[in-house]
Amino acid sequence: MPGITPDTEVRFLPGVGPRRAAALAEVGIVRAGDLLLRLPFRYEDRSAHRPVAELADGDSAATEVLIASLSVRPTRRRNLRIVELRGHDASGPVKATWFNQVHLKQILRPGQRVLLFGKVKKPFAGAVPEFANPGYELVTGERERSAAGSAPLLPDAGGAPGEPASGDPGPGAHAGRIVPIYERVGSLTPRLLRTTLHRLLEGGAAVGPGQLPEELVGRMGLPSRRQALEAVHFPPDGASLAEFERRRSGAHQRLILEEFFVFALGLRMRRRQDRVDRPGRHTFTVDDDLRDLVRWVLPFRLTSSQRDALATIAEEFQSPLAMRRLLQGDVGSGKTIVAVIAALIVIHHGAQVALMAPTEVLAEQHFATIRALLEPHRIRVVLLTAGLGAAERRDTLQAVASGWAQFVVGTHSLIQDGARFRDLGFAVVDEQHRFGVAQRRTLVERGGGADLLVMTATPIPRTLTMALHGDLDLSELRELPPGRQPVSTLIRDSAGLPEVYARVREEVGKGRQAFYVCPLIEESEELPGAGVEARFRELSEGPFRGLRVDFVHGRVPAARREAVMSAFASGELDVLVATTVIEVGVDVPNATVMVVEHAERFGLAQLHQLRGRVGRGSDPATAILVVGGKPTESALRRLQVLEATTDGFRIAEEDLAIRGPGDFLGTRQSGIPPFRVADIVRDAEFLRLARKEASDFLASPAAATDEGTRILAHVRETWGERFGLTAGG
Ligand code: ADP
Ligand code: MG
Numbered sequence: 001m002p003g004i005t006p007d008t009e010v011r012f013l014p015g016v017g018p019r020r021a022a023a024l025a026e027v028g029i030v031r032a033g034d035l036l037l038r039l040p041f042r043y044e045d046r047s048a049h050r051p052v053a054e055l056a057d058g059d060s061a062a063t064e065v066l067i068a069s070l071s072v073r074p075t076r077r078r079n080l081r082i083v084e085l086r087g088h089d090a091s092g093p094v095k096a097t098w099f100n101q102v103h104l105k106q107i108l109r110p111g112q113r114v115l116l117f118g119k120v121k122k123p124f125a126g127a128v129p130e131f132a133n134p135g136y137e138l139v140t141g142e143r144e145r146s147a148a149g150s151a152p153l154l155p156d157a158g159g160a161p162g163e164p165a166s167g168d169p170g171p172g173a174h175a176g177r178i179v180p181i182y183e184r185v186g187s188l189t190p191r192l193l194r195t196t197l198h199r200l201l202e203g204g205a206a207v208g209p210g211q212l213p214e215e216l217v218g219r220m221g222l223p224s225r226r227q228a229l230e231a232v233h234f235p236p237d238g239a240s241l242a243e244f245e246r247r248r249s250g251a252h253q254r255l256i257l258e259e260f261f262v263f264a265l266g267l268r269m270r271r272r273q274d275r276v277d278r279p280g281r282h283t284f285t286v287d288d289d290l291r292d293l294v295r296w297v298l299p300f301r302l303t304s305s306q307r308d309a310l311a312t313i314a315e316e317f318q319s320p321l322a323m324r325r326l327l328q329g330d331v332g333s334g335k336t337i338v339a340v341i342a343a344l345i346v347i348h349h350g351a352q353v354a355l356m357a358p359t360e361v362l363a364e365q366h367f368a369t370i371r372a373l374l375e376p377h378r379i380r381v382v383l384l385t386a387g388l389g390a391a392e393r394r395d396t397l398q399a400v401a402s403g404w405a406q407f408v409v410g411t412h413s414l415i416q417d418g419a420r421f422r423d424l425g426f427a428v429v430d431e432q433h434r435f436g437v438a439q440r441r442t443l444v445e446r447g448g449g450a451d452l453l454v455m456t457a458t459p460i461p462r463t464l465t466m467a468l469h470g471d472l473d474l475s476e477l478r479e480l481p482p483g484r485q486p487v488s489t490l491i492r493d494s495a496g497l498p499e500v501y502a503r504v505r506e507e508v509g510k511g512r513q514a515f516y517v518c519p520l521i522e523e524s525e526e527l528p529g530a531g532v533e534a535r536f537r538e539l540s541e542g543p544f545r546g547l548r549v550d551f552v553h554g555r556v557p558a559a560r561r562e563a564v565m566s567a568f569a570s571g572e573l574d575v576l577v578a579t580t581v582i583e584v585g586v587d588v589p590n591a592t593v594m595v596v597e598h599a600e601r602f603g604l605a606q607l608h609q610l611r612g613r614v615g616r617g618s619d620p621a622t623a624i625l626v627v628g629g630k631p632t633e634s635a636l637r638r639l640q641v642l643e644a645t646t647d648g649f650r651i652a653e654e655d656l657a658i659r660g661p662g663d664f665l666g667t668r669q670s671g672i673p674p675f676r677v678a679d680i681v682r683d684a685e686f687l688r689l690a691r692k693e694a695s696d697f698l699a700s701p702a703a704a705t706d707e708g709t710r711i712l713a714h715v716r717e718t719w720g721e722r723f724g725l726t727a728g729g
Helices: 018-026 032-036 190-202 214-220 225-233 241-245 250-273 288-297 304-317 335-348 360-377 390-402 437-446 462-468 494-509 532-541 558-569 604-611 633-644 648-665 684-699 706-723
Strands: 042-045 060-074 081-089 092-099 113-121 130-132 135-138 178-181 324-329 352-356 381-384 407-410 424-430 451-456 473-477 488-493 513-517 549-552 575-578 591-597 622-627
Touching: 032 190, 042 241, 178 190, 190 225, 214 250, 225 250, 250 684, 250 706, 288 335, 288 360, 304 324, 304 335, 304 451, 304 473, 324 335, 335 352, 335 360, 335 424, 335 451, 352 360, 360 381, 360 407, 360 558, 381 390, 424 437, 462 684, 488 494, 488 633, 494 513, 494 591, 494 622, 532 549, 532 575, 549 558, 558 575, 591 604, 604 622, 604 633, 604 648, 622 633, 633 648
Parallel strands: 092 130, 324 451, 324 473, 352 407, 352 424, 381 407, 424 451, 488 622, 513 575, 513 591, 549 575, 591 622
Antiparallel strands: 042 178, 060 081, 060 113, 081 092, 113 130, 113 135
16 A cells, blocks of 8 residues: 555555544554554464365365355254354355354354354265364454354444445455454454455555664564564464464564663663763762761661662762662561661761652651651751641741751652752652652652652562663662561451451450451442441441451541551551551551451452561561452462462562553553553563663664664654653653
């Protein structure tokens, strides 16, 4: 199709009218280039396409026939009915049979042409060849069934009136080869998508030059973009079906690497933009005075990973490149003290430090911890949250602006309410997944390029870290401080609840506290009795009568939520019934039991995060995972991972493997970049490769050539908004 380029809107493509274009737009396909990247989700080998007369017993073949009749007949076995199709092509008659697929009568009608593919039976020479349970696809019209045995076809609305005809290219695209199977989009059947892509590629539509440097393509022996797109949609003769299905054909590799390469360039460019001129910052050195101070402040010996992280941070403080670092460590691994010691370096040199926490309770806890550590050494720590009274808040803002406040702890008030710093040198963001990239950038910009440390307790597999936080360098705390008692984890079903209640009462009897987690705020039909408020009433009137019990969840007004949380933190409550709002950060060392009802509804990483809320003191703690109803075998096996290990990173890997990245992080706030071809889990090795190639490329003269300029412009267009790339970056 001469004249068609990747920028051509799909509604101008033959066979795609305004109505279908609208359906395509809903899945993000607006231009021909988008459509070209909508890859088949599987392939079918229909290469043996033959006239009926040539079919032999035992063949795997595909044949296009005209349907003469369709009948359903019972068999002697109860519940077994056979659908029989009779038809023919120019060379002779053929039969096809399916077991129990009576609905086929609605789909396959006499007079229609259908493509059958599968195993052929022909018991003797003159017999009518028969396909047993074949896959099929209607040739005329735009309905499609690609494989026998899958879900019944949805009623097909067909094309809108006035929709242009698809111009089906016939068997050339649909049989006699390895055939691509696409996910249906609105009224665009897999077959119609195949037709459209076939015409697009055959017709010689321009596909654009691609975004991989020629040098890299040559060095790695990759196909050109055009070759890759052609092959990935219409695999060449003799291609390995298995390789294509695993997305490991050369064509797939090229497209995956290309997509990651552009992304990785975006990350590097973001990083390069953080290079700021900071005269004097290189004097943030560690001298003897500072060493003495640190020794005084430190309440314990650092673990070796805490020491490593600090050494890296201290080094980066002296670099002209602003620090953008992620400190990842399991709950309880001791991230706070790393941030506090790093802060000492900055404060020692006269600059200010800000720490931003996601909730008021957390901010208050940090404030208390940090004040206890630093005020004895005459370091001035202030708290800035929305909870301050007007006068107090004015004074605090003033103290921050004048530079009197050296360490400012707060919530997002730090970025919202016009807080001005005199000289912000170092910003720390705790529990980062609650904040967006834009928010942390805002905080850092308050400091004209302050160093940034992001702390997260959500251990995520490295592959996801690269995609989610690829603009940050990574430090990991992979060990817990010594002497920590691991939380022991028990799995019970609802029959075990009386024992669970007894356990909670026993701990409370010893002066300890308990978290009681329910999956829902309100009742639902699907999970009766699982709502926080209902469970709160039942528990406080029944098994926990006489104990001090309260509840929180996300819809409790913020002020009341804060009040309940701090009542629990200060020991005024025995049992807190809650949703996962308690997941983040709250530190109540006196809490020694955590019960989670309907534990099978939670992700492993989330359960791990939850149980990290107990065992923060010196007493042994227990997490009791109560499974609801009749747990499936696989649900139990999943939960047993938690019994077996307390290594958050291992749990995260398992969870990711079981649930896939979308669910793993929660689809809405996942923040996973929207890749079209690549998959960060399946293709992790390519992301690593792309990162290395991208950084080499940017550092080489190639980046300044015409090709380089074109590629970088494409990066800005694709990722500029997400990464805040400026024109020069
Ligand atoms: P998290 O990484 O979950 O934020 P914290 O920083 O809150 O963990 O630390 C958890 C607890 O461990 C705190 O009570 C802290 O004082 C203590 N802690 C941290 N580092 C060490 C260490 N090296 N030795 C002993 N205790 C430590
Ligand atoms: Mg913490």
